[in-house]
Amino acid sequence: MKRFLAPAIATALAACTAAPPTSLPRPPAETRTATELSAGWQFRFDNALTPDAALALPDTAWEAVQLPHTWNRLGEYRIGRTEATDNRQGLGWYRLNIDGAALPAGKRHVIEFDAVGNIADVWVNGRHAGRHAGAFSRFRLDLTDLLNPSGVNTLVLRADNNAPKPGSSTEHVNPLNGDFFIHGGIYRPARLLHVAPSHFALDDYGGPGVYATPRFAADGSATLSVRARLAGTTSAQSLVTILRNADGTTVAEATTPLAAGQTEAQQTLSVAAPRRWNGRADPYLYRLEAQLVERSGAVDSVTVPVGFREFRIDPDKGFFLNGRHVRLHGVSRHQDYLGKGWALDPEDHERDMELIAEMGANTVRFAHYQHAPLWFELADRYGMTVWAELPFVNAVAFTDAPASPELVANARQQMLELIRQNYNHPSVITWGIGNEVDIDLAFNRLGPKADARALLRELNALTHAEDPTRPTVIADCCEATPGDKAPYLPPLTGEADLMGYNRYFGWYYGKPADLGPHLDALHARYPHVPLSVSEYGAGGATSQHVETPETFKIKTAGRPHPEEFESWIHEQSWPQLRDRPYLWANWIWNMFDFSSKIRQEGDATDINDKGLVTFDRKVKKDVFFYYKAQWSPEPVVHITSRRWTERTEPKTKIKVYSNADRVTLTLNGAPLGEVPCVDRICTLEGVTLAPGRNVATASATFVDGKVEDRVEWTLTAAP
Template sequence: MVGMIARNALIGVSIIGLAIPSLAASQESRPSLPAASADESIASPQRQRIELSDGWQFNLVGPYSDDGALDSPQADEWETVSIPHSWNRVGYYLSDPETHINTPENIEKTQGVGYYYKTFDAPQLNDGQRMFLEFDAVSRTGEVWLNGEYLGGHRNPFGRFRLDATALVKPGEANELYVKVDNTQPAEGNSTADVLPMTGDFFVRGGIYRPVTVVVTEPVHFDMLDYGGPGVYAATTDIVGGDAEISLSGRVTNSSDSDAAVTVVASLLDDQGAVVGSWRDEAVIAPGATSELEGSMRARSPRLWDGLSDPYLHTLRYELRAADGTVLDTIEQAFGIRKMGLDPERGFLLNGRPYRLVGAGFHQDTEESDWAVSPEQVDESLRIMLDMGANSLRLSHYQHGSPVHDLADKYGIVLWSEIGLVTAWTNARDQVEAPQGIVDNARQQLLDLVHQNYNHASVAAWGIANEVDFGPGRPDFLGRPPEVVADPMPLLNELADLSRDLDPHRPVVLANCCEDRGMVDVPVVAEAVDAVGANRYYGWYYGEPGELGEHLDGLRLKHPDISLSVSEYGAGGAPNMHTDDPLGGPIDMAGRTQPEEFLTWFHEENWRELADRDYLWGIWLWNAFDFGTTVRAEGDAQDINTKGLVTYDRDIRKDAFYFYRAIWSDQPTVHVQGRRYVDRAYPVTDVRVNSNAPSTTLIVNGSELASLSDCDQNVCVWQDVRLAAGENAIVARGSFAGGPVEDAITWQLDEEQHDAFRIDSGAVVAASAEVQFGSDDFFVGGTAGSTDQRGGRGRQAVFADIENTDRRDIVSSFRQGDFSYRIPAAPGRYRVTLTFVEPDQPAGARIFNVSANGQTVLPSYDINQRAGGTLKAVSETFDIAIDDSGIELGFSPVEGQALVSAIEIVPQD
C-alpha cells in the first residue's frame, strides 16, 4: 500500500434475517401505493442514479414485546412519507410555543421497529449491467427485502451502505422494496445490543433519515461495495518545492463472466479544466473479482486548499477504460491539495504553518427536520458558524452525512470526524470487557467513516471515542453506571491501529473527560492516540473558569508528545431568561435556572484561559446549536441541551455567539448584549457591547457617552448607565475603516422602577412578585444561599414553607457572610426596607450589624429572635437622604454570618 486504505484491515458484517409481513399477501394486508415517479439524475455517462424519495409507506410497529416477537403491521396503520424520514421528533421549548414547530403534542420518542415499503419501476439492465440500492444512513439498523427476498442489511446508524440488487430486481418492471428499521435502545440480549452508541447525551433517532438511491453501473466498474466509499481514493502525501505528491488507489470490480483488461486513468484538473497531474495503470480482472490498482501522481505548483482564506478545490477524475478505450465508469470528486499536521508545541499545522482551529461541536439535528435534514439545512447551519468566525467543526458524536463534508471542503472548514463510541462500550453491569459484537460494530463504524470520507480535504482527524474515561464516576443521567468498569484501552488500541492502517496520513484522536480531575480509577486514554481533546466544564459542572488554564498546562506537561486540544466547554443558556448579574446566585446546571447572561459570562471567562495557549491545536466550544436529547429538563426547554450558541430552530443567536464573532471573525462586529432582556429591573445598569472596532461609541436616548477602544476581549463596558422611565434607545456605533457599523436595541423601564432598586438577594434570576424585582446585584462579597432544596436530574425540588410573607419566592433566597451593597441611587430621599428570613440558626447564633452609608441602622440584629423562629419573614424599614455618592449598605457579622433576603429602596418623592 502507498498510504492508501489497507485491505487487510477489513472485516465482514453479519446479517440477521427476520420474517416480515408477506410480500405475497393480499392487497388488504399491505399498503396501496402509487407508481413510483423517481427523479433521475446522471452522475456520469456510465452510471444512472435514481433517487427514491417520494411515495414511501411507513408503519411504526414500536417496541418489541416481552418475548421479543414483533407485532405485524396492520393495513390501516401505514402512512405516506418521503425520504429522508425519521419517525422521531425530540425536544421542545416551553416558552412561546406558537413560534416553534415542536410541541408536547407532536413529540415522538418511540424506540423500536418501523417498516418502510415502496414500489418503484426499475430501469432496464443491458449487457450485464448491475443495479445497487444505496442507503446513505438507516438508524439504528436496516434490513432490506426486495421482491420478497432478503437482500441484506447494515448495523451502523450513521454510515452509507450499498446492496447489489441485480439478482433480485425485475428490470423494467415494478419492484417491491421493504426496509425494516430498528432503533431500539441497546441492552444485553436485545436486537441492537451490539450497535453503538450504548448511551450518550443525545437521542439516536429511528428512520431512513438520509437519501436512498438506485445506482446502475456497467458490469465492470469501480467497486460499489467498498464500505460505502467511492472505490477510488487519493491523499496528498507531501508538498515539496511547491509540488504535491498524491497517492492514488482504485478498486475495480468485474461482474462479467470473462476476464476484463482495464486501464485506470486518474486526472487532476484545475478550476479551468486544465490537467495538472495524471496517472494510469493497467490490469486484467478475473470474472467475479475485485482488484486494487495503486500509484501516485505529481502535481506541479498546484494551488493549495488553504482553509477559509482559500478553499481551492481541484477536480479529481477517475476513468475506467476497456481495452478498446471505451470508458466503462467515471467518478469525479472535488479534491483539495493540502498538508495537515499536529505539533505538541505549535498546534495544528496547515500547509506548514500554525493554523489554530476554533469552532464548535455540531450535532446533525434541527427542530424543523430532526435528523432528516436536507443539504440546504446543513448549509444554513454551516453558514451560521462561518458568520461566527469558526474555521472548524467537531462532528459529534458519530459519522455525519456527505453534505457537511462536501460543504466543508467548499468553504474551507476543517473537520474532526468521529465514530459513535460514546461513554460506554459494554451493555451489562457485570461485563469486564467489551463484547466482541460491540468491538466489531466499532470497527465497522470506523471502516465506514474512513472509506466514505477519505478523499475530503476538510477532514483533519479520525476520532475513535468520546468520554470513555469516566471510570466508576459516570453520571447517572447517562445510564446507571456499571458494577465493574471494563478497561477501554484494548478496544481503543485496536481502533487506533485500524485507523492508522486505513489512513496513515491523519492522526487518531479522542475526547476525554476526566483525566487529572480528582476522580477515582480514571483510565488514561490519551495514551492510545496521537492527539487528544479535553472535554472540560470548569465553571459549570465543577470548579471555576480560572482553573482551566492551569489544568491544561498540567496535561501538556504530563503528555509532552501528545498534541492537546479542548474539544468541549460550555454552559446552558435560555435566551428568554435573564439576570442582572450572572454571579448573583447559583445556576441550575441540571435544572431550570440558566440565564443567557451566565452563558455569555462563562464563555468570556473560559476564553480568557484559552486565548493565549498556542499549543492547543484546536478549541471547540460545546455546542454550535441547541440539540435534542432525552436526559435533560433544563432552562426553558424539555429534552433539549441548551448549551448551543444558537437555538434549535436556528432563529436566535445568543449573546455569546457575538462574543466569538467579535474575536474570531474579521467581519466588522458591533453587538449590544441583553437585547432580549427588554423590561429592565433597575434604572442603572452596565451596558456591554461586543465590538472589534478600533473605537466604539455608546448612544443612550440620543446622548453620546464616551468612546472606548482596546476593550478587553473586544467587550466594551459602560458602567452605571442611567435609564429613563419608559422606552430607552440604546445604540452602539463602531468606527471602522470602511465606515461606521451600528447595533440598536430598545429597553423598557417601568415608571414604578424609575429610581427604585428592588433586589432579590441571593437569586441569579429574580422571582416574580406584585412589583418587579431584579436579581441579586450591586453586592460586594458574601455568598448566595436558599431555604429551598433544588431539584434536577430526576430529583424533586423541596420548597420551604415561609411564614409572614406573601413574597415567599423572593425571600426564599439570601446573601450571607460579611458583605455590602453599593447602590448607584440618584441624589434624593429614599425609604429602605430590608427583609430577613432565618433559614436554620437558633437565636443567638447569627448576630450582625447593618449600616447605611457608614451609620449603623440595625445594631446586633438577630433574625431568629426578631421574627420568633426560623423560616419566618421579618422586615425592617428606615429612611435615608443621599447626595451623588449613592447608598452603601453594610452587613457585618458579630456572631455567625450576616444575612439579608430582600432589599427595597424606593424614592420618597
C-alpha cells in the first residue's frame, strides 16, 4: 500500500506528540493523506498500570521514545547475561497526544500500526478504541468518533507480550511456542490516515482494499483482474484504475460507475505484451493506481505493485518461472538485530536483503511469521521468490486437547491478514500454513488429541478460498527422521499443496550423507507432492575452531560450536540438495544468527548461532563464502579459518572457497603452487607454519582481473 504523506510532514509530525500540540497544515481535501507517528511517544513498562492511571500519569513518569520501539533486547556473544539483555515479558504502555484542531476537516481518521507485539489495546481519551491479537500483522482502528476535533486527545496503547501458557492473556494467540522470542512494543512504524467518507476499505484485515491478479493468454498478452473493496460510496462516483510501467507511462486504464453503498467492484485491464517480473534476472514492476473519483476529482487513491509472472512447480522437475526452469536456492531470515530486537530501521532491512543478494540467493523464506511491509517490497525489487508464512509454530495446544476455538479463530485471522496485506506482491509464490506443528506430538510432549492436522486443513481451505493463484506449503520436522518418536505421529505430507522438510542430518541426528537417501525415500513415498528442504544447517561460533571437523564430536545444545564444523556440514549437505532435481527449492537455516531464549550454545547466550552472518551483521562466516562461490557469478576467493588467528600446532591446511578453476597459494611470501578447486573448494594439506606471525595468500585470475585474499595466523607454543 502506498504511503500518502501530508505536505510539510515535519510540522504534521509535531502535532502528534506528548508535548503541547501545534497546528497541522491542512492537506488537500480531495486526497488521502497520512501523518507518520514516529516521534512524541512516551513509554512505561508496568504490569500494574491501568488505562485510567496511564491517562493521568504526569509526563515525568514516562520515558520519551520514538517508533519503531521495543523494550526487549535478547542475545549476547558471551557466556551469561549482562544488563544488555532485557527479556521482560508483560505489559508495555505507550502514550501520545494528538491535536484534534490540526486534523483535516471532513475526514475519517484511522490509525494504522504495521505491528505491535503481541496483543495491542488502544484507548482514546479514556475510551477503548479496539484490540488486535497477533504480533506480526498490520491493523487499523477508526478513531474519528473518539476524537475531540477542537482540543488535545490522548491515545494510550498497551502492548502485551506475556509468555503464552494456560490462563495467560496470550494463551490463544499464535504462536504458542517457537525457537524465537516475541518482542513487545510498537516495533514497526505507525501512522494516522486521513481519508474521505468514501474510500477504499480500511477494515479489510489490514489490506490495501485493492487486489490485482495477472493472467496470461497463449499469445503472451495478459489481463489484470482488479477487485476493489469500498466504503461510503455514492452514485456520483466511479472507480478508475490506471496501470503504469516502471517509467510512469500509462499502459492501461478503466472506469466503472458505482452505486450508492456499493462495497465491491471489479474491473479487467488488458495489456498487449507485458514485461514480466522474472525473478533475479529481471524483477520488473508495474504500479496500479486505483482512484475513487467524482466530479470534483479523486476523493481517495491507493497504489499497489503489479508483477506480471506465472509459475508452476513440478514434483519431478522443480520450479518454473515464466516457463523457464529455475533452481531455487536461498535462506530463511528472522527479523531481529543485535541490540535492537525487532525495532528495525529501513536501513537494517535494506542491509539484510543486500547481503542475501550478494551471496547469490534467489529465494527467501520469511520465517516464521509475517515480516515487515518493507521486506515484501524489497523482495519484489530484488527478484527474490518468497515463502510467506503464518506464525502457527510447534504447538497447537498446551495439553493433549485439540486446538481451542479461540486459537483457531486467531490463526484464521492472522492467515487472512497475511494474504490480504501481501496479495499483490509478485515475489510471493506460496503461503506457509504451519511450521513443525508436529514436534510436540513427535517427542511425546503431547498426546494424540493434539493432532494439528484439523487446523492445517482448515487453514489450507481458507487460503485456497482467499487466493486460488498460489499453492500452500507446510514445513515438517519429523517424518521418517532418526530417533524415538511417538507411534501415533501422523504424517503432514499431503496436507498442503507443497511440502518443506526441516532436516538436520549430521547436526541433531544421523550423518550428513544420510540427507540425500532420506529425501529420495520421501520422494518415492510421495511422488505427486512437490518437495523442498525448508531448513538445513548447523551452528557456528566465530571464536571456536577445530582442525578436523569431520571427526569432531559436536554438542548441538551446548558448547563449543566450531566455525569449521558449520562449514563442513554445509559442504556435505549442499551437493546432495543440488543434485536432486525434484526438489523445487532449498532454504538454509539461517541467514543471520538470531535471538532465542532457550539457547546457551557456542560462544553466545540467548542466540541461535546457525546463521551464515553474525547477529550484528558484522561478520560473514566462512560458510557465507562457500555459498557465494556456489551461487554468485561475482569472483570469490576466500581463505577459511581466518579468525583462528592464534595457533599452537605447526601443521595445518589452507582451504579456500573460490569459483575459479584453481587458486595460487603463498605462505610468508614463499610460493606453495597452484591448487585445483573441486566443487568450489581448494585445499592444500600439510602446510607447516613458522613460529610467530604467518601470512597466507590465495589468488585467482578472472575475466576482469586478479582477486586475492590474505590472512594472518600466529604460531605459539601450546599452553
